[in-house]
Amino acid sequence: MPLQLDFGALVEDQRVHRRIYTDAEVFEAEMERIFERTWVFVGHESEVAASGDYKTVSIGTQPAIMTRDEDGGIHVLMNRCMHRGATICQEQRGNSSFFRCWYHGWTYTNRGELVGVPYPGGYGRGFERRKFSLKRAKVGVYRGLVFASLNPEVPEITEHLARARYYIDLFMDLSPEGEVDARSGTHKYGYDGNWKFQMENGVDGYHPNFVHQSFFEIQGKKLGRKVMKLFTEASSYQSKDLGNGHSILDMAPQRKSHRPVNNILRGSTSDASTKIYIERLVRRYGEERTSEILGASNVNLAVFPNLLIIGIQFRNVIPINVNRTDVYLTPTTLKGVPDEINTARLRAHEAFYGSAGGGAPDDVEMFNRCTTGLRVKGAEWLELSRGIEREHTADDGSIAAHISDELPQRAFYRQWRRMMCEKFAEASESRPQSVAALD
């Protein structure tokens, strides 16, 4: 076996090596050391609202099924028949209490127990069905967000989320009922490049004025505002390190008028429904909290390793291989608001996001350009030092810098390095002795 890469040496405090994006060995290690060790975002509770609902998901590159059982419990089961390995569920979503593997007919409940084995007489007396339950992930739910972990020792989800919880709360509290609904469909796009490009970009406050100039200029003209000012040196917006690799572009400080939807994206609502909406918020949360909630209604939040909460959407970054990434954008609607508000949210989202949007495809184009550019050898490093000298401790105790600084990327890669270099015992069950001896 070739000498293993020293992953720690690929990520320094202010720069990262191109091999973290291009090397298949790094990708394989990321799947084991990050995606199999921490909490991975898989969806939202409302996507499996009724008992029997299910949705197929991924944990890194591994196929899984998020299910809702008859008692309301949520499970994440690996989509792999315990007989000889076929996937047991082929649909993207549906409703069923049982999953039958159609290779030889083994049947499982939506909790993962094996309940049916055809012609059981063929199995010996030592054969026990209960030993063949589907492999399952640990499930952590926070404010409706569903995370899965293949690591039985993983810290509690609330501990993992660290300061990101405060911003997730704000996002959910935009609903006067404190709940969002994620059943308005999903935008799906992808690119032939590494997954980390998308994670970096979701909290990159340096790029908008260049990548999105065409969008901002047109919207700015309509609104009579200079949208691009928000991302210049004059901006009072901040970037923040929220711990454990999570980060945010915090656009609350400069916001003057509090609008229920992000006006930059042209989600316009009538005064009447805006009034009803704000009254309901105030009734539930009081004046002060309402203004805090609306002030934070335009977020770019990254939750390590694969979730971005941007605008109205949950963005699930799905690594396929070192050079391929799929991205699922699930917009949310708010419970307890006039319909018009939710329609405006959807239209605002569409204007910028999705494969045909006026913004996101231009980001993706940059990931493609980086992927091609990084084929150049001899120029080995990517610079992430921007703003390192203006990092400071913010009022809430987090490390903050200017919105256009590369603080979020540095936060991401600190966690990346921590996890990639962590010593952990090989799970003995998944690695039989004979195989370990071979490599």
Next chain:
Amino acid sequence: MATLSRQQAEEILYEEARILDSRRYDEWFAMLTEDVIYWVPCNGEGTDPDREISLVYDDHARLRDRLDRLNSGLAHAQNPPSKTCRLVSNVQVEQTSTDSAAVTSAFILYELRQTRQRIFAGRYQHRFRYQDGRWKIQWKKTLLVNNDEVIDNLTFIV
């Protein structure tokens, strides 16, 4: 004034296809009524755009923004632009009166951008209105076969 014949419908659809394939967006815009809706559903048939996300759900003003952006030279995902060639077929006039008509058709769209070739296919649904001496597009729904799958870049007009 007569109703819309299939031959007339075909001529309009062929003309639209040729204009879009040559990216003459302003000419395309001139084919539309001011209350136009241009709809590309996502995740299936598209039942209620007010409650579900679409790939595109544009009125006249939003469409103008979209085309202005494409014309700006700074829409990076179209720099260089997609070269397309679409075949429109199976044209059926479903309903027609002297001032309105509903037409469905099928299409196959070949796309080349840089070195990458892709094929899209689906159905078009058009509603036309007779206005200013000609048939204009008042509603267009593009139902892509793959609209519930991953689509990397759909920034040209389908």
